[in-house]
Amino acid sequence: MKIQYLGTAAAEGWPGIFCRCDVCKKALRLGGKNIRTRSQAVIDDKILVDLPQDTYSHMLTYGLDMPNIRTLFVTHSHQDHWYPEELMMRREGFAVDMNGVLDIYGNDAAFHYLDRVEAEALEYSPNKAQIRYHQIREFQEYTAQGYRFIPLKAAHNPRENCFLYLIQKDGKTLFYGNDTGYLPEETWDFIQGYHFDLVSMDCTMQKTRLETNHMGLSNNVDVAKRLRDMGCANDCTKFVVTHFSHNGGWLHEEMEERAKEHGFITAYDGMTVEF
Ligand SMILES: [Zn+2]
Ligand SMILES: [Zn+2]
Ligand SMILES: [Zn+2]
Numbered sequence: 001m002k003i004q005y006l007g008t009a010a011a012e013g014w015p016g017i018f019c020r021c022d023v024c025k026k027a028l029r030l031g032g033k034n035i036r037t038r039s040q041a042v043i044d045d046k047i048l049v050d051l052p053q054d055t056y057s058h059m060l061t062y063g064l065d066m067p068n069i070r071t072l073f074v075t076h077s078h079q080d081h082w083y084p085e086e087l088m089m090r091r092e093g094f095a096v097d098m099n100g101v102l103d104i105y106g107n108d109a110a111f112h113y114l115d116r117v118e119a120e121a122l123e124y125s126p127n128k129a130q131i132r133y134h135q136i137r138e139f140q141e142y143t144a145q146g147y148r149f150i151p152l153k154a155a156h157n158p159r160e161n162c163f164l165y166l167i168q169k170d171g172k173t174l175f176y177g178n179d180t181g182y183l184p185e186e187t188w189d190f191i192q193g194y195h196f197d198l199v200s201m202d203c204t205m206q207k208t209r210l211e212t213n214h215m216g217l218s219n220n221v222d223v224a225k226r227l228r229d230m231g232c233a234n235d236c237t238k239f240v241v242t243h244f245s246h247n248g249g250w251l252h253e254e255m256e257e258r259a260k261e262h263g264f265i266t267a268y269d270g271m272t273v274e275f
Contacts, residue, residue, distance in 0.1 A: 001172040002274045003043050003198065003240075005267040006058040009036035010204050010214075010245035011080040013054070023246045033252040033268035038080040039178065039243055041200075043167065046145060048072045049176060050081040062270055067098060071144045074106030075179065076154070076162035077113050082106075084114040088121040090130050103144060104133045105151075109160035111135050138163060139190050152187045154180035155212050166194065172275060178202035178243040181212035182219050188226070196233055198275040199224070201264075203241035206248025206255060216248065217241070221262050238275050242267035 014036040015024035027034035038052035048069050059066050075081050089095060090102060104114075111133050118129060136142060138153045138161060151163035156179045164187065165176040175196045177183075201223060204214035215223070220241055227233040241255075241264050250258065256266040265273065 001044060001167075001169060001174060001197070002272060003041055003174065003200070004045075004062065004272045005240075005242060005269065006040040006042060006062055006064065007037040007052060007054050008242045008244060008267045008269050008271075009038055009080070010243055010247075011038070011078065012246070013037055014244060014246050016246050019246060021246055023249060023251060027246070027251060030251065035269065036244060037269055040081075041176070042069075043147075043174070044169075046071065047147060047167070049165065050075055051083055051086060052080050053083045053086075055083070055086055067095070070100070070103060071147075072102060072104045073149065073163075073165055073167075073176075074104060074110045075164070075176075076107060076157060076160055077109040078157065078179070081179070082110050082113065084110070084117045087114065087129050087131055088117065091121075091125065092127040093125055095130075098130045100130070102131045104131055105136050105142065105144065105149075106133070107151075107161045107163060108135055136163075139186070150190075152190060153184050154187075155182060155184050156180050157213070166191070172197045174275075175199045177223075179204070179214060181210055181215055182222065188230075191232055192230060194232055196227065196237055198238045198240065198273065199227060199233060200240045200242060200267075202243045203255075203259075204243050204245045204248060206244060206250045207258075208248065214243070214245075217258055217262070217264075220264065224262065224264070238273060239264045240267050240273060241265070 037054040148168040150166045154162040156162035167174045205216040
């Protein structure tokens with residue numbers, strides 16, 4: 001299996017779109033891996049995870065073959081993960097030769113947002129978007145394009161059921177874990193017995209420890225330790241940290257140095273990891 005991180009920032013991007021703090025100014029000056037767009041990943045060039053407002057720039061920058069993407073997993077409805085307005089471009093009049101529908105899997109909140117957007121879009125153009133939305137439930141098993149996947153419960157926005165994803169194919173298992181604070185006990189109970197080849201963790205606040213919603217590096221260390229103690233991870237497991245906010249304070253190099261002390265890989269926009 002292969003995962004490519006297309007966007008590795010938190011909500012506002014890094015530099016933050018309207019921010020003039022020191023780390024944003026420094027990121028802008030240094031460029032390279034310090035520039036982070038909104039959260040998105042692609043698995044085996046086939047399964048897209050989240051659809052933020054930066055999807056179009058990811059398509060241009062990384063050669064993402066959007067017309068051929070058949071499957072999209074949505075974690076939750078926050079704007080840095082879900083911009084359903086873009087799906088209205090998957091309609092006759094806006095796209096030619098779409099070759100079938102895009103299957104989207106996500107929670108109820110993301111569906112309601114999409115529904116509202118689609119109702120408005122149909123007012124000015126009657127063509128239906130070539131998409132199929134599946135409202136899925138946590139801890140239920142699903143399949144798409146030969147991948148087995150299970151949405152897990154996150155500790156994030158109490159107003160909706162935010163999902164993490166367990167994704168399996170050909171004997172490999174990926175744990176895709178943002179946005180979330182330290183995992184809820186129901187999720188810990190559920191993953192007992194699984195072994196993860198790659199664990200992708202939310203490290204939004206970097207140097208700051210958080211109680212819920214997101215994590216910092218010290219929270220990630222706790223998660224990795226518990227996974228190892230439970231046998232869900234071992235020395236072969238790759239741990240990746242991502243979804244960084246400028247409020248966390250560490251530019252790429254510093255983040256990478258701190259993460260390396262714990263054996264974690266620091267994600268950057270465009271990074272690919274095979275496992
Ligand atoms: Zn986010
Ligand atoms: Zn800033
Ligand atoms: Zn969020």
